[in-house]
Amino acid sequence: MTAEPVSIAEGVVPRTFAVLEVLAQSSEPMRLSAVALRLGLQKSTAHRILAALIGLGFAQQSPETGCYSATLKLWELGANVITEHPIKRAASGFLQELQRATGETVSLVIRADDDVLYLDKMISPRPIRFTTRIGSRVPAPLTAGGKAILAHASDASAVLERTAVALGDRRRLDVAALTAELEQVRERGYAMAGYQPGVVGFAAPIMTRGPEAAAAISVSAPAERVDEAGRREIIEHLLSTCASMAERVGRL
Structure with missing residues (x-):
């Protein structure tokens, strides 16, 4: 077509x-x-x-x-921009520590219009790993990282509506259910999502001086590898890492 x-x-x-x-x-x-x-x-x-x-x-x-x-000239320019991004510079050590603690794939995302943009990633060394490329974009409401950011965005409702229209029949979004979910994310401090079948993602926002999230860190793993105890452990490490990084970014 x-x-x-x-x-x-x-x-x-x-x-x-x-x-x-x-x-x-x-x-x-x-x-x-x-x-x-x-x-x-x-x-x-x-x-x-x-x-x-x-x-x-x-x-x-x-x-x-x-x-x-x-x-590759375009890649050279983009690589320079990403390297000098203050959040990416601040996040490197935190991502490495979180990846070692969980053993799963860890990503740093920021908002890019109605999408999230993957700034950095630490790949899991364990079998059956889930990964998106650095520099790729995904509609924010479909990802845990995107939900963590949108939960603190003043225009979250508009983003949900626009994304639902853009996706159309390819993937129907329940805007009302997502709106309620974002409220829960804001209250508990983390988001969950299954962007691809068999994969579970957890994410928490990087909150700095303003009311909106500067970025989010996510942990992605095969659902079969994450039991209830593993879920609690990932969330605990994730929240601790994001709190520490927020303190670090706030001093930049």
Whole structure:
């Protein structure tokens, strides 16, 4: 099925970034016609933008196929931004300690519009591990980390509504049930979620000076590996780690 064209703002700069984003998100090099169709652009416009991106070093064209792809220059810029992010710098030691204590995969997420963005991750050395890539985004209401952040967000209801519309029939969200769940998360201090079947996630927010969460730390594990005692132990380590990190971030 052909994807619907992406809605982009008028102007050269928004269109240029839209083309670069499409190339970066594609799992394989793209033909000029595919880029134009995806963004609802004329082929001539898409060609000019791609030529400019090649000149700037952000895109490349295969001499064999004529297809376009993003270069590593975009990754270099993103890597610099992530490395210098104050929350990521502060979190490294805490994530390592939590991963050693639980033996499971530990992630650091921040809010990015209606999604959560994975800033860092410590992978479990144990078999059957669950992982998302650093730099990937997931709709916030679907993840434990996202729920931990949204529980303290002033616009949480709006995020739930927009996400429900965006997901549509692919994954129906019960907005009323999620609203009640966020209230429970705020009261008990942690969230739970099963983003993928057979996987359980626990997360707690990093609360600093303001009323909203600066980030969240999550612990993900196969459900079959987490019994009631294991659940309590993970939550205890998680809450302790987030409290310590909040104190550290608050001093930055």
